[in-house]
Amino acid sequence: MTSDVEALRDRIAAHFLPEPPVSLGVAVSGGSDSTALLVLLHEWMKGGGPEVRAVTVDHGLRPESAAEAAQVARICADLNVPHDILHWGGWNGQGNLPDQARLARYDLMADWAPVQGIADVVLGHTANDQAETFLMRLARESGVDGLAAMAPRRNIKGIAFHRPMLETPRETLRDILRAKSIGWIDDPTNEDRRYERVRARNALSHLSELGIGPEGLSRVAHHMSDVRATLYHYAYTAARQLVHVEAGDLVIEKEGFTDLPQEIARRLIQEALKWISGAGYGPRGRAVDQLLHSIGQGSDMTLHGCHLVVRSDTLRIMREFRAVADLRGDIDAVWDGRWRLVGPGGAGLHIAALGDKGLMACPERHETGLPALSMKVSPGVWQGENLVAAPCAGLANGWSAHLVRDEAAYLDAFLSH
Ligand SMILES: Nc1ncnc2c1ncn2[C@@H]1O[C@H](COP(=O)(O)OP(=O)(O)OP(=O)(O)O)[C@@H](O)[C@H]1O
Incomplete structure (x- = not known):
């Protein structure tokens, strides 16, 4: 074994410290990066590392794709590594094809892994991929979060996807x-200049004149990711002190909030909008900055399916009606x-927002101390056009309303970055 192979094998093993898993999945497209990853994991396995099982997703998008998956199968057979081929059901014409194919790939692999008793899957992204992502984020004028580029690990459906070769x-x-003497497949789309990533790759080759290369950019991304984690840590501390949940709304103490540095305030708001809307992603940074400006002006604003209400001593973020x-x-x-x-049940019942009509049907609504806007977006139990119960607006009738995402989920989100 050459020293290069040893060094890289050890770098991969270091990614899994302190406790490497017993078994690992490896996603192999047949391209050079993931094929080399397979070889390195195989070396690790021979030296006492985790059991390895490979997987290839055949997207069926190019005539050669089945033959390429079969080529990966042969390499795996030569190494004595078990290998599975998964098939994508195809594109439904929605969204952008490469994005949909990637999402489907992760989804298929996240379903495949637990069936094989695997909780960790390794991907072959390299410093070059990281540097290309970094350049694409620069083009979008991203801040710290965007420039941190790809994370070394992320969770999808409870499966950890690892990128140990980002540097x-x-x-x-x-x-x-x-x-x-192991060959690899060159995907022709890697040369197609219609893709931004391909243009970023070409641009990168020119930047070497300035001493800018994949490894350097990937280290900058790594620094950014450390900075991001630090910022989220402070944002978490601030959120614990300043934010609480009330009837499904997030209430923020205004005085403490307005003293926060913008980078921290923005994160508090971004996570709040994600928590209320349930969207897996937050609004764009510029939109959040506009919202922060609006808070400074004392004006209410709607964003991301949420409504922010500015009061003298609090900011209240609720669902937008x-x-x-x-x-x-x-x-x-x-x-x-x-x-x-949760309640006594009954025939022909459904849940819908209270709205103005429901609110008027709650005589005790003033006793709750909640703003009317907040009660208006809260859930009511309806029978046809008649309101049966509205637990957040003082009309219980044996019903209670429970939040599925609680305050702990809001706070935990800061720690997952
Ligand atoms: N069809 C696929 N089946 C299994 N894993 C895949 C597939 N496509 C991509 N991957 C995984 O995602 C990683 C990054 O994907 P990307 O599209 O950048 O790579 P690629 O150019 O197809 O191949 P490679 O990274 O192996 O050179 C790959 O290294 C591999 O681990």
Whole structure:
């Protein structure tokens, strides 16, 4: 074994410290990076590392794709590594094809892994991929979060996807394959200049004149990711002190909030909008800055399906009425992705927002101390056009409303960055 192979194998093993898993999945497209990753994991396994099982997703998008998956199968057979091929059901014409294919790939692999008793899957992204992502984020004028580029690990459906080679240049990996006379597949779309990533790759080759290369940019991304983690840590501390949940809204103490540095305030708001809307992603940074400006001016604003209300001593972020106005749900189902109603049941019941009509049917609403806007977006139990119960607006009738995402979930989100 050459010293390069040893060094890279050890770098991968270091990614899994302090406790490497017993078994690992490896996602192999047949390209140079993931094929080299397979070889390195195989070396690790031979030296007492985790059991390895490979997986290839055949997207069926190019005529050669089945033959390419079969080529990966042969390499795996030569190494004595078990290998599975997964098939994508195809594109439904929605969204952008490469994005949809990537999402489907992660989804298929996240379903495949637990069936094999695997909780960790390794991906072959290299320093070159990281540097290209970094340049694309620069083009979008991203801040710290965007420039941190790809994370070394992320969770999808409870499976950890690892990228242990984010600081390894592609050529180093190709040298390993050349030395072992193992071939790889060159995907023709990697040359297609219609893709931004391909243009970023070409641009990168010109930047070497300035001493800018994949490894350097990937180290900058790594620094940014440390900075991001630090900022989220402070944002978490601030959120614990200044934010609490009330009837499904997030209430922020205004005085403490306005003293926060903008980078921290922005994160508090971004996570709040994600928590209320249930969207897996936050609004764009510019939109959040506009919202912060609006808070400074003392004006209310709607964003990301949420409504921010500025009061003298608090900021209250609640669901925007428009986002739930037409939402009708089954009585046993979670409503708006966050409310579960528990009560005596009955025939022909459904859940919908109270709205003005429901609110007027709650004589005790003033006793709750909640703002009318907040009660208006809260869930009510309806029988046809008649309101049966509205637990957040003082009309219980044996019903109670429970948040599926609680305050702990809001706080935990800061720690997952
Ligand atoms: N069809 C696929 N099946 C299994 N894993 C895949 C597939 N496509 C990509 N991957 C995984 O995602 C990583 C990054 O994907 P990307 O599209 O950048 O790579 P690629 O150019 O197809 O191949 P490589 O990274 O192996 O050179 C790959 O290294 C591999 O681990």
